[in-house]
């Protein structure tokens with residue numbers, strides 16, 4: 027039997043997706059949330075979240091996401107775990123999605139697929155993730171394991187400079203490892219790094235190994251200088267990888283407008299180039315990328331989906 031046409035389908039289950047689910051559920055729209063392969067989104071890859079308002083002691087990232095899920099379900103959101111959206115067709119209305127081989131039709135769609143941290147793609151990096159390797163200084167920088175310790179940041183863009191500067195509050199020393207001899211970051215951010223007496227740039231260098239997998243924690247990084255081919259090891263308690271993000275938007279290529287990097291173009295509020303398709307969170311935001319901003323955008327998207335349905339008498 028064909029499924030009924032859904033009023034709101036939310037693709038993604040991070041802060042943006044679950045907040046959209048909460049608001050549209052409370053508007054009695056019984057949203058369907060397709061969690062994708064990473065239920066709870068990127069926040070589940072971090073440990074304690076200390077900058078989400080309302081949790082003075084901090085909150086475990088996974089716990090926060092489970093709470094958001096439960097809050098949305100309490101008002102009637104239906105969460106389908108692990109469901110993979112294989113394709114979308116926004117060319118006619120209702121929109122059509124292929125989910126695990128079956129067709130789902132939707133009057134509105136909220137895209138909240140997030141973004142992934144770009145990785146160095148080293149085996150030792152993967153083995154030590156959450157054990158000293160992290161992708162978010164704002165989330166993890168203040169953890170006790172990093173306090174008064176030497177730390178290494180990789181990258182040369184605004185993110186890397188921002189993270190390195192932020193980490194100077196906690197670290198004994200910050201090494202900024204960049205593969206070229208010049209920062210890509212905006213001048214003001216770059217200057218802040220270059221002026222800091224706590225940050226030491228390490229130019230023309232790439233990380234070749236994170237030590238020490240045998241000890242199950244970060245103790246140092248091994249670097250190669252691309253100009254001299256010389257090796258160097260820097261002792262550190264943490265490696266902060268800040269080499270950019272990759273929005274999870276492959277699925278929507280050719281269906282909605284995106285910028286060159288693949289971030290969904292957001293029109294007024296949460297609108298996309300297709301009326302009835304809305305967007306929220308990191309898949310459309312390369313500037314703020316915070317749990318709270320993603321949640322705010324999820325709220326906007328849900329309110330706009332509700333208005334769209336009202337205006338169209340759907």
Ligand code: NAP
Nearest residue numbers: 181182183184185186188205206210268269270271312313
């Ligand atoms: P980005 O500008 O793309 O910079 C990524 C950096 O990582 C580049 O320096 C790049 O090196 C390096 N990199 C990429 N792949 C690498 C690899 N495999 N190994 C080693 N290094 C690698 O990314 P971002 O810094 O995350 O910034 C993204 C956007 O957000 C930008 O538009 C930025 O302005 C914005 N942003 C703004 C703020 C702010 O205004 N407060 C803060 C953060 C980000 P190359 O330079 O050699 O390419």
